[in-house]
Amino acid sequence: MSSVLPSPEPAGGPAAVAPSFSPLYQQIKALITRSLQGGEWKPGEPIPSETELAQRFKVSQGTVRKAIDELATENLLVRRQGKGTFVATHAEEKVQFRFLRLIPDEGEAGNMPRRFLDCRRLRAPADVAKALEIKSGEPVVQVRRLLYFRDRPVVLDDIWLVGAQFKGLTAERLSELRAPLYRLFESEFGVRMIRAEEKIRAVAASGASAQLLEVPEGAPLLSVERLSYTYGNRPVEWRRGLYDTTTHFYRNELN
Known part of the structure; x- marks a missing residue:
């Protein structure tokens, strides 16, 4: 150099x-x-x-x-x-939980058990393409999962990934996964999440999300929309999460 x-x-x-x-x-x-x-x-x-x-x-x-x-x-x-x-690597515990801000009212934040509901490749809808700065109709990977705390679902995530960078990501591969998702992205796809931007608002649980999160329809949820970037300030992941904060709170540190 x-x-x-x-x-x-x-x-x-x-x-x-x-x-x-x-x-x-x-x-x-x-x-x-x-x-x-x-x-x-x-x-x-x-x-x-x-x-x-x-x-x-x-x-x-x-x-x-x-x-x-x-x-x-x-x-x-x-x-x-x-x-x-x-x-830095997402294999380190300090880095693993840097993007997960949901903290239980009692106890410490840590790895939350998860269940993958879906993983499929499809053409990017207009809103997803705009967020990921790709052309509408380009391939993306959609992943849907639930995160659990003490055997109860707490987070419902819809994750959209740039398809060109995540070739080979399948439901079968996710079902075998034991490591954090970002660690998989880093080790197998060479994509490291560097930073993220979030938008947070309060919403009411719809029929489908209420059923998956096991809360009454209309129950208050926290909607967290996150856009994650890799090197070169390139967006590679857009996720929309619904958080049940009955036993949790969202924590952020302001420096």
């Missing part, structure tokens, strides 16, 4: 428009992210030391450290005391 070079001075005198300025550590962050996206360092693997990266990019170690600090804050990298810095 080439070293980081300063941007050329704008030509054309005072009337010329200067290019937007990007701090050096942000440029290093972009280069490290590009290596992560390209698979140079796999999930769970260590990245080179700050000294090695500083030599590689011909910048100071402090600049590299600042770039890594931001990537760690964004959960792309994980620092381990005395061991180094590693590529």
Whole structure:
């Protein structure tokens, strides 16, 4: 990889428009992210030391450290005391539950048993295509599942995935799955969820959802619509979840 070079001075005198300025550590962050996206360092693997990266990019170690600090804050990298810095993976418990914000009133958040109801490939409806930024009619995978807490259904998820990136995902494969769903996406399809945006509103349970969640029709539910992105700010998953919060609450940390 080439070293980081300063941007050329704008030509054309005072009337010329200067290019937007990007701090050096942000440029290093972009280069490290590009290596992560390209698979140079796999999930769970260590990245080179700050000294090695500083030599590689011909910048100071402090600049590299600042770039890594931001990537760690964004959960792309994980620092381990005395061991180094590693590529974050959905195999780690801390990362597994980063996208699951439903917390029981009593006890701690953890892995919730699940039951897959459906998995099929179909042409993307217009609303799904718009969310995933693909053309209407392109292939998508639809997954429907229930999450349980103490043998009672708590979450009904409808998940839509970009079909081109999830070839081979079938109901049979999901029925064999023991790991978290995002870990499967990462290990078998090379798709890592980096960030997500959510829209939350209160809704009343319809007849079908009430039956699946075992609540009375019209019971209050929390509707959580999530759009998840991988590297390059590309949306790859759109899910619409209905949450029964009778024994749970939705927790978010604001920094």
